[in-house]
Amino acid sequence: MSHTPVATEPPYALSAPVAPKTQPLDGNLIVDVALVGAGFSGTIAALDLARRGVCVALIEAGQIGQGGSGRNHGQCIPVFGYLDQNDLPPEGFALLRDAGRRVFDQIAELRINCEPVQKGWLQAAKDPAGLARAKALHAKYTAIGKSGAFLGPEDVTALSGSSGFLGGWLHRDGGHLNPLAYVRGLARAALEAGAQIHTETPLVGLTRTVGGLWDIATPSGTITARKVGLTTNAYSSAAIPDRMRKSIVPMTSYAIASEPLNTAQRANVLPSGVNFCDTQRDPMFFRVDAAGRIITGGLVELRRGRFSTPTFAEAERRLNRLYPVLNGPTWSHHWTGTVGISAQQRPAIFELADGLWGLVGYSGRGVPTSAVLGSAFAATLVDPAEGGRLWPADPPSRIPFARTIGLAVQNLRGPMNKMRDRLA
Template sequence: MNPPPFPLDPSLWHATAVPAPDCPPLDQDVAVDVAIVGGGYAGLSTALHLAERGVSCVVLEAREPGWGGSGRNGGQVIPGLKYDPNELIAKFGEEAGKALTAFAGSTADTVFDLIAKHGMNVPHVRNGWIQGAHMASMVETAKKRSAEWARLGAPTEYLDKARTTDHLGTDVYLAGWIDKRGGAVQPLSYARELCRAAQKAGAIVHGQSPVQGLAREGGKWKVKTAQGATVTAGKVALCTNGYTGDYYPKLAQTVIAPNSYQVATEPLSDNLRKSILPYGQVTSDTRQLLLYFRLDHEGRLLMGGRGPFREPTDKSDWAHLERVIARLYPAVKDTPIQFRWCGRVAVTRDFLPHLHEPEPGMIVNIGCQGRGIGLESTMGKALAAYLATGDRKALPFPVTPVKTIPFHGLNRAYVAAVVAFYRMSDAGLA
């Protein structure tokens, strides 16, 4: 996939992140137990947990660790999946559904535990995540979701309109629910610190080392990079999500990878900060094309949501988010926008992460679904356990065949049509 014309440089996260770790390009052939393709949360977490098990591994990243979606998301750490606990049980059965629910519920814990364990220099808060109900039919959904998680012991609570308005600082939403396990991180700093932790544990990470070929020879995998150097490994893990290339047949056609657009204001005055999300939560809503927003660690208001599927061409591609800010928080409408950026999200047909094992010794993890910080950090632990032991019980999701999305070549037009439909049906703000 071609890189966007707006690289990390104009991103808020690039401007405020800790310095990048030293990850030189691979310049000579090496042999390890596991080769990991992709230096985002999943690949770096897999490397860290493999190294802690004493398994030798190399991460190959096409640019720098965190360059893709891991350094371009909204920084919200949200536990759970798109499906509620009862839906997971209905879909996978009692035993597997409960195991998946436990996995999904643990994802935020993984992130904050890793930050604490490794002393990561990552601005972060953990005051909870709120989902606001944007229309009357979603009020009951908010009640149901809160109650399902509460029955499992999660610290969740339903919020009526008055309390939702109090927590969010806007009266647009009719109700909501809070999951106190959620929070926020500076996402690029987290990716870079995850990389440092993996390196300290013994993993080797190479940036500027795009993979150009994968081949199995004599029971080993040969992973060839653009500069010609090759990694020989007994096993390979592919963890590339929204920036998946064509190095393995048809893998990129198993997901839709729309751009998620974000803007950030200049730092707000103290008075404005106190009126917006005053208790320090992060939030996203119940729209099909959801809006998500928060304050960053320096007091900027961030607003995110869908935009054009194509790569952005000028500032007008973010104008809808600026209009949303003015509707939600009129007092902020004249505050200048300081940063505009976007990043791709890997979405599967069933809105669940997919695990594939298309050939012996190759495991594929794809489909972050917009909850990649917690989900992919936790998936990395599971992948490492599987790669180290070969026990499929370590994997939270079933291993399925690679199945492409029908007529994938038309996905840009399809996504554009879906975006237009949902904007009409979503009681939109923009």
């Protein structure tokens, strides 16, 4: 295990194409729609709106992808507890069902250089209880055409490179990518479609004018818009309305990345290119990126995720059991981000005031859900009735003591789940 200096930023910038050229807002703009937050959702919404001929401006407090969109694990896992035909409109259900495919189809259409790999998401079980959970989830996704036959031990070994599993299943549309490169590519496409993007332009105030328009105040200028869309999610500042900020539970996630594997290791660790997740209550999930780095993570706890040494040690122990060839990977990166968990654990689109809309609550599935919700949000900003056919307007409740709840869950969930795994 390495104790050399560890980078506290993701390795994504090492291979991502440079961000498109943008400037802070300097002066005043008048547009149809203003968006706040240039992550996956904001850039996808800006792209869709510009393609519709809407005059749209997108502002970002920092740089493109500086928040969760450039700090996540880079996994596209289109598996959702809220994928339910009874709760979602037919078009929305179909969009969410195909969310993984939509991500990679859009990458291909826009020619985004983001190291995309769509070989599937593998869930593998090592004990009877986990096998039962995997079979139940497999049945749900087989019924909608997203998986083939349930996999036997030999099939799981062939895909994962590790033995000892009782079985598992593969979601065909899963995959992984360089998330920073992805969001930069989306921003570039939005600019090319005619959207305006201003970085280093934080929102400092929102005011409704006498004429019913919205004034968005920034340090060096103002944007006047008929409608405003807030896509800041868990990275909302105090200028975002309290009702939106307090509708989610913010939790701190962590990720770690190894040094690139050597040739022998790379041939044995996830040789098929899938994303891996086991069925433990305290799950181990990871992928191997284009450079051969193992990337894994979870929620920050009292020790795991907070301090590098115990975080690396536990990941090493679990990975060595799966892949003795690793003999302890050398870890080079350890970074954190913020995840927004909604009360229903599904994203919500809602109107805060006339013409002021929010989108929030990806609950750890930002890559696939943003591909759907970003477009649904754009449609809603044009015509709420059209947007409602894609995703229902769903005003979330204010969550009292959200930050306290988040800290409690982070610190208790992992240890409790590890205990459940030991007792199983």
